[in-house]
Amino acid sequence: MGIVRFVHCADLHLDTPFRGLSQVAPDIAKTLSDATFTSFENIIDLAIDNCVDFVVISGDVYDSADRSLRAQFGFRDGLARLSAHGIPSFVAFGNHDPVSGWSHSLDWPDLAHRFGAKEVDVCQARRDGEVIASVHGISFAKEAVTDDLSARFEVRQGGVPAIAVLHANVGTNTGHAPYSSTTVSRLAEKGFDYWALGHVHRHQVLRAGAPAIVYSGCSQSRHPNETGPKGCCLVTLSDSGDPDVRFVATDVVRYRQEHVDISSCETIDALQRTTTGECDRLAEEADGRHLILRLALVGRTSLQRELRHGGTHLELQDRLRDDLLTRVPWIWLERLSLETRGSYDIQSLRAQQDFTGDITREYTSLLEGDADSLTSLKAEIEVDLRAWPGYRLLTQPSDDEIRSLAQRAMHETLDLTVDED
Numbered sequence: 001m002g003i004v005r006f007v008h009c010a011d012l013h014l015d016t017p018f019r020g021l022s023q024v025a026p027d028i029a030k031t032l033s034d035a036t037f038t039s040f041e042n043i044i045d046l047a048i049d050n051c052v053d054f055v056v057i058s059g060d061v062y063d064s065a066d067r068s069l070r071a072q073f074g075f076r077d078g079l080a081r082l083s084a085h086g087i088p089s090f091v092a093f094g095n096h097d098p099v100s101g102w103s104h105s106l107d108w109p110d111l112a113h114r115f116g117a118k119e120v121d122v123c124q125a126r127r128d129g130e131v132i133a134s135v136h137g138i139s140f141a142k143e144a145v146t147d148d149l150s151a152r153f154e155v156r157q158g159g160v161p162a163i164a165v166l167h168a169n170v171g172t173n174t175g176h177a178p179y180s181s182t183t184v185s186r187l188a189e190k191g192f193d194y195w196a197l198g199h200v201h202r203h204q205v206l207r208a209g210a211p212a213i214v215y216s217g218c219s220q221s222r223h224p225n226e227t228g229p230k231g232c233c234l235v236t237l238s239d240s241g242d243p244d245v246r247f248v249a250t251d252v253v254r255y256r257q258e259h260v261d262i263s264s265c266e267t268i269d270a271l272q273r274t275t276t277g278e279c280d281r282l283a284e285e286a287d288g289r290h291l292i293l294r295l296a297l298v299g300r301t302s303l304q305r306e307l308r309h310g311g312t313h314l315e316l317q318d319r320l321r322d323d324l325l326t327r328v329p330w331i332w333l334e335r336l337s338l339e340t341r342g343s344y345d346i347q348s349l350r351a352q353q354d355f356t357g358d359i360t361r362e363y364t365s366l367l368e369g370d371a372d373s374l375t376s377l378k379a380e381i382e383v384d385l386r387a388w389p390g391y392r393l394l395t396q397p398s399d400d401e402i403r404s405l406a407q408r409a410m411h412e413t414l415d416l417t418v419d420e421d
């Protein structure tokens, strides 16, 4: 075979509503509402700039089976740009956009092929009239496809690379709905050169070669749990070795969830400097993209009581949020959570002859492995739990689990009782 080069993308989720954001500042609402479209345009630009032979799209083009007109225009216009540059596109639909969903009556470009749901279509990709690859694909007929659609794929023509385009859950525990479930070994024995998969939103190379089995991941994160870079794959197939699969980030807004250790901060101002410093570092890593951050403050801190006082922590969140929003590109501090602990001198608390001293002695003797206090604590927990109707369904916690809960309880209690002044 000669060299064949194509773009593989999936899970564009055009016109997604961006769930999971508790509040969104008006300034960023428009960027968010355009983000899936802009990322798709970035993919089209990448394909055109690299003069690829074709583009494959492996399902969940649309976020909803009721395709919005805006989403359909955006998608059609992108494929039309490819077509105008002589680049064919091959599109399969997935569980979010099965062919049974609502569609508007648009004119689709000649070079855009949309796979049907009845059988695996086999298309020929050409360059200068010569067939350079066969591209096979099938779409979901309805949302919940429980058959293994990969079983229907077969290579019918030798001599050119064969590419399979499919929306499917490969393997177990992918964190995604078990639609069109299959396995790497079943895909591997089918004789294809490359499986272009959609469905799992994290980019993953499940197998590097003979065949390559790849999830491109989604092109733009759409909620805080989809963290890190998102984009598409630029793939080159050649005679020499495994396919070259290059991930290219095309996202516009990136999500991160990070911890900030504030144990060295002695004032609220220092805390603010440390936190914004960390945000600026994350912004640099995002390489010119907007950022949506969930930050958790961690570490032992002398500011614990202050942070727990009244609405301090939420006021701090608002202050940081307003400051970060002025950055270009903007940073949206979506959530600032408090996972800090007080910085206590446990030995001196133990020596105190008061309520705090009693509590500290109780907890520390348990944590230091006093078998009697562990046994009596377990007996007390047992009495309470037995009164609960779900008792017989419980798995008994291990001694280590009880100690770890006790440690947490000790710190939460001390946060409430110790006066650090």
Ligand SMILES: [Mn+2]
Pocket (backbone or CB within 6 Å): 011, 060, 096, 199, 200, 201
């Ligand atoms: Mn998806």
